[in-house]
Amino acid sequence: MRLDDEISxxxxxxxxxxxxxxQRLEVIENEVNKQVALNYNRTIVDYVIGMSHDxxxxxxxxxxxxxxxxKAMLAERQEExxxxxxxxxxxxxxxxxxKAMERAPKMKQNFEDFGRPGCVSCIEAGMSxxxxxxxxxxxxxxxxxxxxxxxQNTATVNSLDAEKANRMIVSPIxxxxxxxxxxxIYRGENRFNDLSxxxxxxxxxxxxxxxxxxxxxxxxQFESKDxxxxxxxxxxxxxxxxLSHELS
Numbered sequence: 001m002r003l004d005d006e007i008s009x010x011x012x013x014x015x016x017x018x019x020x021x022x023q024r025l026e027v028i029e030n031e032v033n034k035q036v037a038l039n040y041n042r043t044i045v046d047y048v049i050g051m052s053h054d055x056x057x058x059x060x061x062x063x064x065x066x067x068x069x070x071k072a073m074l075a076e077r078q079e080e081x082x083x084x085x086x087x088x089x090x091x092x093x094x095x096x097x098x099k100a101m102e103r104a105p106k107m108k109q110n111f112e113d114f115g116r117p118g119c120v121s122c123i124e125a126g127m128s129x130x131x132x133x134x135x136x137x138x139x140x141x142x143x144x145x146x147x148x149x150x151x152q153n154t155a156t157v158n159s160l161d162a163e164k165a166n167r168m169i170v171s172p173i174x175x176x177x178x179x180x181x182x183x184x185i186y187r188g189e190n191r192f193n194d195l196s197x198x199x200x201x202x203x204x205x206x207x208x209x210x211x212x213x214x215x216x217x218x219x220x221q222f223e224s225k226d227x228x229x230x231x232x233x234x235x236x237x238x239x240x241x242x243l244s245h246e247l248s
Contacts, residue, residue: 043238048133052078055129062118094137125224139231172216177209182237190227
């Protein structure tokens, strides 16, 4: 009986140890997930702000005498949502972007009525940027509360469709050139010539890889010909960078 009691007590201690260990692991995982989410948030915020400023700076105006005032006006229109974004108020920033998108079509129509195609092109480029920023802000709102449960992660892993994940996520970026393309766009070097310098490829060879990334929705292109990362492209690149850093 004494031996049975000792064995029973030992089993209870082992069970308690397992429970405590699982709880500690969940706490650690929670903190890791929070840190990953914070880093990802900062990356998207910096990217949105940088791309927004670059868009205005790189617009080519066919009315040199009006260019400075026009760019100042566009920069001012962006200031509200960018200020909210810097403050971490993602939902408010998203709402401000929605209001800006609602005003843009009227501005575009006014310029069309006055026969100013150059101004129409600028508005269209701005609308394209706003749409992209809204998609990225949607991603920020989605990851504000990351999954923290080991059981949840186990269920997620078990439900993973390996074939689909490979086709839609892994395969499109399982190539050094395509990662270099995404890096170049992230740095703001997002014209075709920039991508050519980053990869060492030209013409059809480079277009082949761009096409693959666009088909997989890792990147897109504005009407101004600038390339931009999609939310999927941004998330994939950041997570790839974080994983590479952690494993090395």
